[in-house]
Amino acid sequence: MARVAGGDDGGGGADGDRPFPPGEYPILVVGSGPGGLQTSYCLRRLGVEHAVISRDDRPGGMFRWYPVFQRLLSWTQLDAPFERGSREFEWYDHNSLLGDEREHQALICDVLDRSHVVPTRQQMEDGLAAFAERTPLRVRYGCSWESTRRENGRLVLTTSDGEYRCRAAVFALGVTEPWRSPIPGIDQVPHYADCRHGEDYAGKSVFIIGKRNSAFELADGLLPWASRIVLASPRPVETSNFAQASVRARYLQPYEVSVLGGGTYAVDAAIERIERDADGFRISASGTTRPGRIEMRADAAIAATGFTTPLRDQPQLGVAAVAQGRIPALTPFWRSVSAEDIYFAGNATQGAAGLRKHGVGSSSPAVHGFRYNARVLAEHLARDLFGIERERRRFEPAQLVPFLLHELAHAPELWAQKGYLARAVRFEPAQGIVDAGVVPLAHFVDAGGPEAIAVAVEMDTRGQIYPAAYRWRGGRLRGVELAGELLHRFQDAEHARVLTELLDDVVR
Amino acid sequence: MIDPDSLARLALFADLSRAELEAAGQLFDEQMYETGERILRQGLTGNAFYVLLDGCVAIKIDGTERARLFPGDFFGEVSILTGEPPTADVVAMNAIRCAVLGEPDVEGFLIRNPRVMLRMLQAEARRVRSANLWHG
Ligand SMILES: Cc1cc2nc3c(=O)[nH]c(=O)nc-3n(C[C@H](O)[C@H](O)[C@H](O)COP(=O)(O)OP(=O)(O)OC[C@H]3O[C@@H](n4cnc5c(N)ncnc54)[C@H](O)[C@@H]3O)c2cc1C
Numbered sequence: 001m002a003r004v005a006g007g008d009d010g011g012g013g014a015d016g017d018r019p020f021p022p023g024e025y026p027i028l029v030v031g032s033g034p035g036g037l038q039t040s041y042c043l044r045r046l047g048v049e050h051a052v053i054s055r056d057d058r059p060g061g062m063f064r065w066y067p068v069f070q071r072l073l074s075w076t077q078l079d080a081p082f083e084r085g086s087r088e089f090e091w092y093d094h095n096s097l098l099g100d101e102r103e104h105q106a107l108i109c110d111v112l113d114r115s116h117v118v119p120t121r122q123q124m125e126d127g128l129a130a131f132a133e134r135t136p137l138r139v140r141y142g143c144s145w146e147s148t149r150r151e152n153g154r155l156v157l158t159t160s161d162g163e164y165r166c167r168a169a170v171f172a173l174g175v176t177e178p179w180r181s182p183i184p185g186i187d188q189v190p191h192y193a194d195c196r197h198g199e200d201y202a203g204k205s206v207f208i209i210g211k212r213n214s215a216f217e218l219a220d221g222l223l224p225w226a227s228r229i230v231l232a233s234p235r236p237v238e239t240s241n242f243a244q245a246s247v248r249a250r251y252l253q254p255y256e257v258s259v260l261g262g263g264t265y266a267v268d269a270a271i272e273r274i275e276r277d278a279d280g281f282r283i284s285a286s287g288t289t290r291p292g293r294i295e296m297r298a299d300a301a302i303a304a305t306g307f308t309t310p311l312r313d314q315p316q317l318g319v320a321a322v323a324q325g326r327i328p329a330l331t332p333f334w335r336s337v338s339a340e341d342i343y344f345a346g347n348a349t350q351g352a353a354g355l356r357k358h359g360v361g362s363s364s365p366a367v368h369g370f371r372y373n374a375r376v377l378a379e380h381l382a383r384d385l386f387g388i389e390r391e392r393r394r395f396e397p398a399q400l401v402p403f404l405l406h407e408l409a410h411a412p413e414l415w416a417q418k419g420y421l422a423r424a425v426r427f428e429p430a431q432g433i434v435d436a437g438v439v440p441l442a443h444f445v446d447a448g449g450p451e452a453i454a455v456a457v458e459m460d461t462r463g464q465i466y467p468a469a470y471r472w473r474g475g476r477l478r479g480v481e482l483a484g485e486l487l488h489r490f491q492d493a494e495h496a497r498v499l500t501e502l503l504d505d506v507v508r
Numbered sequence: 509m510i511d512p513d514s515l516a517r518l519a520l521f522a523d524l525s526r527a528e529l530e531a532a533g534q535l536f537d538e539q540m541y542e543t544g545e546r547i548l549r550q551g552l553t554g555n556a557f558y559v560l561l562d563g564c565v566a567i568k569i570d571g572t573e574r575a576r577l578f579p580g581d582f583f584g585e586v587s588i589l590t591g592e593p594p595t596a597d598v599v600a601m602n603a604i605r606c607a608v609l610g611e612p613d614v615e616g617f618l619i620r621n622p623r624v625m626l627r628m629l630q631a632e633a634r635r636v637r638s639a640n641l642w643h644g
Contacts, residue, residue: 234531270527288531322538323509329540337542358555359610446546461612479552
């Protein structure tokens with residue numbers, strides 16, 4: 001079924017300029033946010049024919065609207081120790097999608113100015129649009145997926161334009177549909193997604209339900225306007241280890257005000273009830289970390305209780321979801337644990353938790369994490385469904401340890417997805433030492449061999465970064481945690497010695 | 509994040525108030541595994557505390573099954589308390605669902621919720637007792 005696309009990607013022409021009319025495609029990608037765009041790009045580079053549909057009218061996904069206060073939390077450094085467009089530079093640029101050619105790389109840098117290391121929402125949207133336009137990616141916009149079924153071994157997606165049949169679908173739907181926790185009265189409370197302007201809250205006392213990023217982003221944006229801000233949720237704000245903090249540093253200003261100043265409160269409380277009346281809201285809550293009762297009024301209330309994946313009828317098809325049904329439960333290669341032909345890309349890839357060694361989660365909810373998942377997924381689909389294998393680099397024994405150390409020191413995949421993605425090398429009797437590419441670490445450690453090594457960058461409970469290696473040898477797996485280094489210089493004699501020892505049968 | 513009602517059903521959390529259950533619901537994650545997937549790996553990783561919500565897991569040492577756990581049972585705590593890698597594989601025998609607490613959060617959670625700690629200790633005591641009986 002595989003066809004080499006040779007730059008163009010099937011479909012097109014049937015109704016005006018809109019590509020991919022309803023019909024049969026090997027793979028269907030749904031969504032034109034960064035997750036869908038990156039997946040389509042990577043599939044195309046591998047020559048996997050596919051169609052892309054989106055209900056939007058242009059590329060960018062949720063960045064066409066959010067964040068509400070118009071600035072992201074992920075950074076891009078315009079200058080770095082590596083040249084723009086190099087693979088190593090990607091680690092300094094968390095917002096560009098991945099391209100193989102220079103004109104498709106580091107595109108956010110072209111729209112960013114030096115006023116802030118974090119792009120505005122508009123700059124992010126422009127950067128994504130530039131990627132879609134220059135590569136160029138073809139998407140059938142204005143096409144909404146409505147329902148799903150299986151027929152004769154094919155997945156059938158009914159859309160506003162008609163039916164699409166495919167062997168497998170990749171859903172890059174985002175985790176951006178408003179979700180409210182089940183608190184009595186919360187349906188009367190506007191969601192984060194309903195907020196627009198700070199001036200709407202001028203001089204008001206505002207009650208925000210939630211104490212994670214979106215709640216603190218709102219509080220940060222409302223600080224110049226509101227007279228009082230109370231943020232409340234049962235779980236305490238955790239900031240002792242930045243790597244695992246429940247709020248990103250960029251939005252911590254209101255937290256500092258709550259600790260050192262006045263007028264802003266971050267309260268650990270379970271909200272029992274919220275009632276709307278003519279004057280605003282009446283809230284009843286009960287303290288969690290410290291006992292106590294809250295009975296208070298606020299002029300305005302906002303539910304910053306998070307987002308959900310718009311799975312539509314997938315649960316009826318057997319797609320299981322976690323986190324109160326908000327996130328699809330996924331295998332290490334981002335397939336639904338309970339549906340063979342349904343894959344996910346983008347933000348929803350957080351549904352594959354990985355090893356979570358030392359409790360460290362993945363970066364899959366953000367662009368700099370899931371852009372790599374997309375590339376690994378595309379290679380996996382190309383290989384497993386269509387038998388398309390990328391040309392693999394072979395190593396001389398003497399090249400192996402320096403290669404692995406370079407990866408540990410600089411590979412953006414390993415640094416972005418700590419303890420989650422790994423660089424693997426196989427040792428094959430016929431082929432010798434072969435680069436096996438970037439793989440999910442959870443897959444590598446459970447695959448049961450063959451003879452291979454994988455290296456990953458990991459982090460311990462105190463946020464200390466160290467390199468790790470996993471070696472399959474004679475059907476047994478050995479994991480080694482190497483020492484960290486103050487400036488993360490892993491390409492030194494000591495690290496080389498440990499890897500050489502682990503590979504003594506291969507490199508000597 | 510996990511639905512507090514999923515936790516409320518379990519003996520381990522039976523003493524928690526509604527507010528405490530809701531705080532726990534925000535702290536624990538929910539994970540699902542397919543039949544045959546490993547959740548803990550002998551000698552390798554661990555570093556999380558798991559409470560089984562649905563399904564059944566097998567405890568395997570060097571590939572030999574030693575025990576099975578069922579909804580309400582928990583695992584992974586020994587590795588966290590001792591700071592050592594797990595001494596057994598824990599493998600899903602069917603589709604399973606667990607509540608998961610990462611290593612960094614375990615100590616704080618137990619200290620804030622001593623009744624959960626007590627119930628854990630009681631369960632550990634029962635395990636030691638049945639292991640002693642088993643070995644004569
Ligand atoms: C408030 C907020 C702020 C964030 N800030 C950042 C940040 O600063 N940096 C960062 O890296 N990440 C951030 N994120 C995470 C962010 O969601 C992702 O980085 C990114 O937008 C996810 O990309 P995606 O492609 O998975 O989903 P989205 O961008 O949400 O795109 C989903 C796509 O699927 C389409 N779709 C959905 N349902 C259907 C359907 N039924 N039929 C057809 N098409 C459909 C949508 O129209 C859209 O095109 C933030 C998230 C939120 C909620």
